[in-house]
Amino acid sequence: MRGGVFSLLCGALLLAQDVAAQQPVSVAGFKAPTWVKRSDGSSNYACKCYPGDYCWPNHGQFQKLNNTVGGNLQVNIPPGAPCYNTFKGPLGDVQTYNEAECQKVTSNWYDEQFQIELPTAGLWTYFTNDTCRPTTTPTDTCTLGYYPVLVIMAKTTAHIQAGINFAREKNLRLVIRNTGHDFLGRSVGWGSLVINTHGFQDIKFTDRWRGSCGYTGSAVTVGAGVQAFQVLEQANAMNPPKIMVTGECATVGVAGGLVQGGGHGPLTNFYGFLADTALEFKVITADGVLKTASSKTNPDLFWALRGGGPAAFGVIVEATYKTFDDKASAGVLLDIDTTHTTNATLFWEAVRIFHGYSTHFVDNGLYVYYELGTTGQNLHVHPFVGIGKTPRELQAVLQPMFDDLDGIGITYTTSSAGFATFYDLYNTMFETEAAGNSALTGGWSIGRQDVEENHPAIITAFQTVVGAGSFMVGHMWSAGHGLPEKEWAKSAVNPRFRHVVDKLITIVPVGGNAPLADKAAAQHKLTNVVDAALRNAAPNGCAYINEADPYEPNWQEAFWGDNYAALLKLRKKFDPDGVFYAVSTPGTENWEQIETGTRLCLKL
Template identity: 25%
Template sequence: MSLATLLNGGLITRAVAAINSTATLWRRSRPSDASWPAKELWAELNQKVHGNLSKVDALFASCVLDQNSAACLDVKKNIRNPFYIGDQAGGTQVSGWLNAWRPEPSAYAIKAQTSADVVAGVNFARENKLRLVVKGAGHSYQGASNAADSLLIWTRAMNKVTLHEHFVPAGCEGIIAPVSAVTSEAGAVWIDLYNAVTTEAGRYVQGGGCADVGVAGLIQSGGFGSFSKGFGSASSHLLEAEIVTADGVLRVLNAQTNPELFWAIKGGGGGSWGVVTKVTLRTFELPEYFGAAWGKIKANSDTAFQRLITHFVDFYASQLFNPHWGEQVSFAPDNVLAISMICQGLNGQQAKQIWREFYDWVHASPNDFTIISELGAGESHARNWWKVDGNDSMIPDKREGAPKHHGWWEGDQGQVGAFLHGADSIWLPAALLKSEQRKQFEDALFQGSRHKKIELHFNKGLAGALPEKIFAATNTATNPTVCSSFALVIIAGGERPAYPGLATSNIDVDAASKSAHQVDLAAQALRNIVPNAGSYVSESNYFNPDWQQAFWGENYSRLQAVKKKYDPDGLFFVHHGVGSEEWSSDGFTRLVAQS
């Protein structure tokens, strides 16, 4: 067992707690316990939620019985469809993480239709000492939306989207001017909002890059999409929310009503504060065009790759470090630079002109560089950006009865159902782009890329954004370091789907462990030059021992105070969520005595 695993598992914490306390540790109930609710109580709960309580099966439970059954063949057919996975009570977007977690279905799930269903579920879990799990779309790399022996409150069916021309949060009349906005129930995913706001209404709402990510979950993690440099984070545009807190009360949150909890859900991490049932976000004027730049370049030697890295960093600092450009480039061990960048506020001619110098420089050295995927730049009418029909970059959900506007980006296909070997993220301060620091940054990129592919997500750092967008982000719970960072590094390793019950679910542990080690080595190369850099809570290292500081920085103590006020008994628990250090790693045993 590694030291990171030891620390993460809470073994040391548990030992200290046992030594310092003679009291019996408080534990949640499991089905094997005498305290587990009787069938009659579950039947009463089912009545309260209008028949929407059910037992939960693992995603591939049917395959354990018969690999050729109709149910098993159906799940195999759809396992690379993120919307299908999200539509299953036991579904998780990824199929697990090495030495961290594997999908385990809840004992029961409430498929909530209304906030009253959520209230009933929260009260039942609190009164019966149950482990409670909250899930919308199940798009959690950390496995936060599933846990064995738990009660799941599943908001997927609550997916109504409503547009407003003039919205003012409750109690804010005369304080906040009316603005155009969109209200989304918790089960909606971003393609639902993009369809309603952009495709149909010709407006823009700042949301996530992955079309199938849950709206409420993204806001609670901070919320960075392709155009964050132009519009800021999703959480900074939250106007109002409704949430069911641990006491079973449905609360309205905005700048005037429950302002501290309102601030906490804006980047304080999903699953820690209550069950968010509804959010209202500001919308904006839609740019005429969205654009892109693309291609792959292979350097024919290590020396040439170092030249390529240096020239790209210089090019980014001089031409792309501004509110227009987002998304990513990657540097891989095979000396390939992959470009997949997005822009707003520029037309196609402007985008092409910006990239011409860089592409010409590459073409001028055919002995050093090989173009393995066409280099280009272009535009698209922004209103059609998320329109699935006729969009070669999107994969439509072709299931019978699926919403016609549902589809996911082809570039996101690889992560659907993937089993993670390891992953990490690091925010990179804009100071690295200064001429006196670029050399060490470029060297770190090269050294790290010897171990694993390094992705730079420029839209997940707000340095270079419009000043007012950076300022708005300071009023969220997200780690303040995002405001001075120009990119988020993401490094990950994984493989095909490996859900329990799937015939091909066996993992080559040695190979996976090697891959995880390579992730650590690549990340360390960058941490050597930014040792105290923060990390994005939604895309982070499961085993990060310094998670409080990495995810929230100076905001963590304030978040703890909000947690103690609204959830003093820790009903809402997720791995490395605010207050989770007081619990065992599975969330069942409280390690710290209540004051």
């Protein structure tokens, strides 16, 4: 049993509440009447309502919500619970052992799509606290950890509105979840109510967009739950085949956090971010009202939704994007690892040569996806992508790099292939990603000027990352290469991204259930060693909110640069009471997760 219907624990919702020990508190400027006063260290806080609090809704209130959402309110039970005799949840104990379900969960734990289809699973488990992973010992303890308490499996816009209104009125922590495909723990949250939007699966194509923006070309409208592989498959079946900007990973949703973070991918060289191709949104804001956002209707909200921060301005129910004719494409793979050399000096010289051509690659329209240090001395480029290029044309762009590699005497493994469309390349040359692992994730980007003026220091920073037991995933593209400069400011992404040539993800492995001291040490390593090395070597770079350290220093500047002041003003306009929350997004300066990262509170 992976999740329980609301009625399963309806009686347990009538929790004994330690009301006498609690003090209601009001917060100036916020409408919510049900804040809970807490202290943590020397600071006082006004917190949202959680199980056991005086303000936690009673059974009748939850039953009314369940009726309003068509019986789609569920008590959340962690995915690994079928492997345990008992799930000891905050709303009561449930007998959960089921051998067949346990085997199913265990065998599919690292499968992304399996995790995506679950009500509240986070694809990467660090922020769940890893308290209920699959086990072969059923007598072990399974608790909720930082998974949400309740989830609405929304089927209609009205269900989403009801969930937002309930969370706002009762001052509950609210989480919006489609695929759980995020690195920063935004899809989970201790004691929270989740609205799951994955059921919104409509896809509609048009040859001629008749909306705003002055655009009259082809477009696609997708529901909140649609994933990249779904829309790309249907687009490819058209005559002629179409394509749209999506992330590198095929399982990412395309109408929620991706576009609100910007949304980069293999087509970014040509069309910019996914946010740059957005034409219109249907969005429910914190007041529970469904709005249209476009260049003509609610243009300020439209701008903010295009890269201004995930889970910050509203719940996107539907999004419309430009589509483009697909093109014949070519790809090249490259590997250099310990089977080619055990000489560290030679290996890092090869990395220097490869990365030194980053500006050359993007100036020639290439997209490059690579991993560095996954097994220590390992450069894994899978693939170089030449959209609209033949294998011979792509090889000509890459030949200077290969000549330089040959010149230092290093061996390598490489292969190339041509495809009728980029979609065919996408399905063949990009590797499948896995879920279910635990790590802290950070990242930084490298500006063109950094490569041109400070490249030796960048390679030294790469050595620092790998030497710290971490590894990197690189994405070479230029969001300002094919998009006219007059279009750049129409989305809210950091202006510095228009001059980036390599966007990096950094990974520091650590268990979600590790001792607190180990977690603190891992966070210190990520912020002050790994990412600090990259920041210092690439001062003209910036950070990407969807793939970054959630505790990035000076995050307002790092994530949004000169756009932050305007985004903060819009956050106060559209969500003045903090109904939505995602760490380090506009307007969250005074919010903290206190008591070991559990309660979400305002610092008084």
